[in-house]
Amino acid sequence: MRTSAGSSCSDLNVQLFGESRLSDMARHWRFAIVGVGVVGEWHVRVLSRMENATLAAVCDVNPAQPAKAFEKNKITGVPVYTDIHEMLRKEQIDVVTVATPSGDHFTPATVAMEAGKHTFTEVPAATTVEGCHRLVGTSERTGRHCVIMENCCYFRNAMMVLNMVRHGLFGEMLHGEAGYQHYRIAQNVFDDHGNLLWCGEEEARRNGNLYPTHAVGPVGQWLNINRGDRFDYLVSVSGKSRGLNLYAAEHFGPDHPLTRREYALGDINTTLIKTVNGCTITLYHDTQAPRPYDLIYRAQGTKGLYMGTLDKIFIQGRSKGDTWETLEGYSEFEHPLWKALATRAEGTGHGGADFIMLQRLIRCFQTGTYPDMDVYDAADWSVIAPLSEQSVAQRGRSVD
Amino acid sequence: MRTSAGSSCSDLNVQLFGESRLSDMARHWRFAIVGVGVVGEWHVRVLSRMENATLAAVCDVNPAQPAKAFEKNKITGVPVYTDIHEMLRKEQIDVVTVATPSGDHFTPATVAMEAGKHTFTEVPAATTVEGCHRLVGTSERTGRHCVIMENCCYFRNAMMVLNMVRHGLFGEMLHGEAGYQHYRIAQNVFDDHGNLLWCGEEEARRNGNLYPTHAVGPVGQWLNINRGDRFDYLVSVSGKSRGLNLYAAEHFGPDHPLTRREYALGDINTTLIKTVNGCTITLYHDTQAPRPYDLIYRAQGTKGLYMGTLDKIFIQGRSKGDTWETLEGYSEFEHPLWKALATRAEGTGHGGADFIMLQRLIRCFQTGTYPDMDVYDAADWSVIAPLSEQSVAQRGRSVD
Known part of the structure; x- marks a missing residue:
């Protein structure tokens, strides 16, 4: 890559x-x-x-x-x-x-x-x-x-984990996992009149991880991608495509053109990325099968891991035995931005993350601080989609 | 494959x-x-x-x-x-x-x-x-x-999920995920005197998913592998190897030969399998980094999914909104073997699964029922290890 x-x-x-x-x-x-x-x-x-x-x-x-x-x-x-x-x-x-x-x-x-x-x-x-x-x-x-x-990079848990990574709580980082696992056909794929929206057009013709950035963004920051490490290659595999046809059949009838046509995007795509420094990342794209929303957000190092699906953490020597803990016992790792802005961010989009992101970016520009996400991140996080398509189309061939 | x-x-x-x-x-x-x-x-x-x-x-x-x-x-x-x-x-x-x-x-x-x-x-x-x-x-x-x-195929949750699959609760199956995620260096890799045990010897020279069957066994049954579907190809990626050196340094000292030598096995291996019928499987092998035990056990279809890490289930039209439910509300899917044998199995190994497995296999032989796991499963589940090694060694090349 x-x-x-x-x-x-x-x-x-x-x-x-x-x-x-x-x-x-x-x-x-x-x-x-x-x-x-x-x-x-x-x-x-x-x-x-x-x-x-x-x-x-x-x-x-x-x-x-x-x-x-x-x-x-x-x-x-x-x-x-x-x-x-x-x-x-x-x-x-x-x-x-x-x-x-x-x-x-x-x-x-x-x-x-x-x-x-x-x-x-x-x-x-x-x-x-x-x-x-x-x-x-x-x-x-x-x-x-x-x-x-x-904006997912500014989620409270994502930033707390980033702070933990920076403080070495997880030891040397080994692995990240995240997924855009969001059943969103009703909102993004079809309109109420039986037409394909823009996302639907994409899903009809492309097969891969079409929307990787919400998943890979925080993981990329935890693993220091483009700040000491970088993506090396990826492999990507998609399963069968069923969700759009099933949805169309239920909402527009079995003979509707949207029911009878083919869609390229497999319901579940899984992509693995290897980094030059030897870390690995698993990414899911899972938007067409009914499911609860879950971004996964696993951050794993040599001393422990955070598991976002559980919202639990395990740190060797701090957690008792081999049992998970809640984040409550780790409040000293609350990210400074959230400490400073949580109250003001209340009630804005995505649990306050949107507000904090924009505040932070403007502040970066004001103070001459290099922004948290740059054009290299923009390119590397976005390029996963077309590269995953290449890999899927070639039986999971690895793509550099 | x-x-x-x-x-x-x-x-x-x-x-x-x-x-x-x-x-x-x-x-x-x-x-x-x-x-x-x-x-x-x-x-x-x-x-x-x-x-x-x-x-x-x-x-x-x-x-x-x-x-x-x-x-x-x-x-x-x-x-x-x-x-x-x-x-x-x-x-x-x-x-x-x-x-x-x-x-x-x-x-x-x-x-x-x-x-x-x-x-x-x-x-x-x-x-x-x-x-x-x-x-x-x-x-x-x-x-x-x-x-x-x-024996993992006989875990209570694994069999309940199998029963749900057979009853079509998840719709058409799409995806399974499982992992042998078990930090077991202390038990399996080194003895107390600073020698490599058999597992340690393996981990010193092999890099891939060395122990796939606990993970893939139940998933294979949920996806009807070798009973209507079969594995097509896999891709496998391993990250860096740190855990064994860190453990040896802590327990045997920084200059001990076991600390200073190299180990082949990456701490975290991720393997993707595509089946001929278009299902996908994600497998983790994660035994060298400190972590709570977690086999994952995700079973996902067109109508919902079970997520073993959470021990939660979501079924479209039955679960409210998009929220997870516990298995308690699904007791009608308790597997008949567990209904019949749970009491007698109490106190035997692995939560009773060992007892139920052997009872069941003997019963199969007595009644002329084809056993649940045959030589084709034995071969296909086991061959993931050497095939994953081939893939890891070639930058995640897909292996048939």
């Missing part, structure tokens, strides 16, 4: 995005949002409440969308554009957040960087190997960040 | 081991045990308490071992041999159970079948691809069973 982030690229991080450049920039950050649908509305809401950020403009091909979002959040006076180029030309913008439909982040992110703007993109950053390569190239050439907004 | 159990072989099952042949045999079964160490002592104990079985003879290269086992279980008058050939020649035996050290089951099982005896072997049945092939060939040629004694 040297497709995107070779160590030679990662080594450039500090020079490219060093403290001096960032802290020279305006302390009050002017944001523009591209794409104001469901996710973009959340960007509107959170950005309008940030202390050190101004929502300077938005852009959507359908201007009714921003109007709805503004009304919902009682916002007035923010200019609306239907063309990103025009917006970037006319408005003074520091950062562009990209919340266009899920497969369409690459183009606006690239346009924004080319216009000299830093970019925060929703996941995935790109859907092809070439797209991931090009994001890295554009970011390096323009000297502009392409931060992937992987 | 047509190395051992092609469908053509499986099709012969009924003719080879049909009801007529088995029910012709003596109703009272005469057993011999080969190898009377820790596991063999358990064979002595359970067999001496079975109603329809006689412990007719035992064999061990060290006759002090059977003497100890007999004393512990207050058994007298059972002849002891040091040579399996002599025992089989002199005694009237129906079934030989093989409890020799873990890597040495192949030879006594083969000798027993060649002498016309059915064989119950401890796991794994063989440690090489060729050995697995030859077990199948010997069993087919001699018309004698080689039953793999995978």
Whole structure:
């Protein structure tokens, strides 16, 4: 997987995005949002409440969308554009957040960087190997960040585990496991009228781990991916595809075209990644079979492990015998960001993680701190999808 | 993985081991045990308490071992041999159970079948691809069973899940996951004097899933492996090896040869299996990093899943919303064997599973019922170890 982030690229991080450049920039950050649908509305809401950020403009091909979002959040006076180029030309913008439909982040992110703007993109950053390569190239050439907004990295448990890893509680890290295990056909695949939504179109033609970043994001941080280790190769296996046909049969009838057609995506995809330093990662993609939501989040080292499915931890010499403990006894590892922001984050999206993520990223820019998630993460986490497709199509062949 | 159990072989099952042949045999079964160490002592104990079985003879290269086992279980008058050939020649035996050290089951099982005896072997049945092939060939040629004694298949939850699968509760099966996740260095790898035990020798020179059967046994039964589906190919990835060196350093000192040497086995191995009918299986081997015991045991279909780590179940339309339930609400799926034998099995090994397994296998022979685990299972479950080694050694190459 040297497709995107070779160590030679990662080594450039500090020079490219060093403290001096960032802290020279305006302390009050002017944001523009591209794409104001469901996710973009959340960007509107959170950005309008940030202390050190101004929502300077938005852009959507359908201007009714921003109007709805503004009304919902009682916002007035923010200019609306239907063309990103025009917006970037006319408005003074520091950062562009990209919340266009899920497969369409690459183009606006690239346009924004080319216009000299830093970019925060929703996941995935790109859907092809070439797209991931090009994001890295554009970011390096323009000297502009392409931060992937992987909010799962800011979950309270994920950050507590990260803090434990940094303090050596697990010893040397060995393994991570995570899964996007989320039955979401009703929300994402079909509309109520029997048409395929964008996710449905993807699942009809692609077979692999199509949505890897929620799973791999926190694991990548725990294992220091692109900060001392990097992905080496992956193998990926998909099982049979049943869920979409069964759902369509139940909701649209046995003779509906959506029931009778074929879908490429296997209901359960499992992908293994080996890192250059000898760690392993197991990733699940499991969205088409009815099940409770479970991201797994296993972080394992030579001295113990956290198991997110159980929300339990075991640390040799601290846990009694070989029994699991709750996280309550480990409150000294609460991540400083959560200690500082938990109260203010209450009631915002994803248990507060969305708020904390954006606060943190803006704070990084203000203080010249290198952001937690960069273009190499954006590329490496996103490229798992197309590489897993290659592997699945070749009986689990390993792909570098 | 047509190395051992092609469908053509499986099709012969009924003719080879049909009801007529088995029910012709003596109703009272005469057993011999080969190898009377820790596991063999358990064979002595359970067999001496079975109603329809006689412990007719035992064999061990060290006759002090059977003497100890007999004393512990207050058994007298059972002849002891040091040579399996002599025992089989002199005694009237129906079934030989093989409890020799873990890597040495192949030879006594083969000798027993060649002498016309059915064989119950401890796991794994063989440690090489060729050995697995030859077990199948010997069993087919001699018309004698080689039953793999995978006691995990008789765990209460595993059998309840099997019963649920058979009743279609999970819909069409999609995926199974299981792991031999058992930190057992202290028991199996080193002795107290700083020498490698047999498992340690294996872990020093082999890298893969060295002990797959406890994990794959129940999963294989849930997915109907060798009864309508079969393994197609596997991919396997091992991470770095740290646990044995760390353990040796702590217990024998930093300069001890066992601390300074290299061990082949990665602390965590993950193996993916694809079946011909499009199911997938994830297997973990995780014995060298400190952790609570957890076999995982995930059984997932188009209508829901059981998750053994949580001991929870979710069935669409029965479970409320998308929340897990306990098994208590599913008592109608208690397996008939557990309903019938739970009380009698109390206090025997592995929560009663050992007793139920042997009762069931003897009952199969008495009634002419085809045994739950046959030579094809023995070969297919065992061959995962050497095939995973091949895959690990070639960057996760898929192995048929």
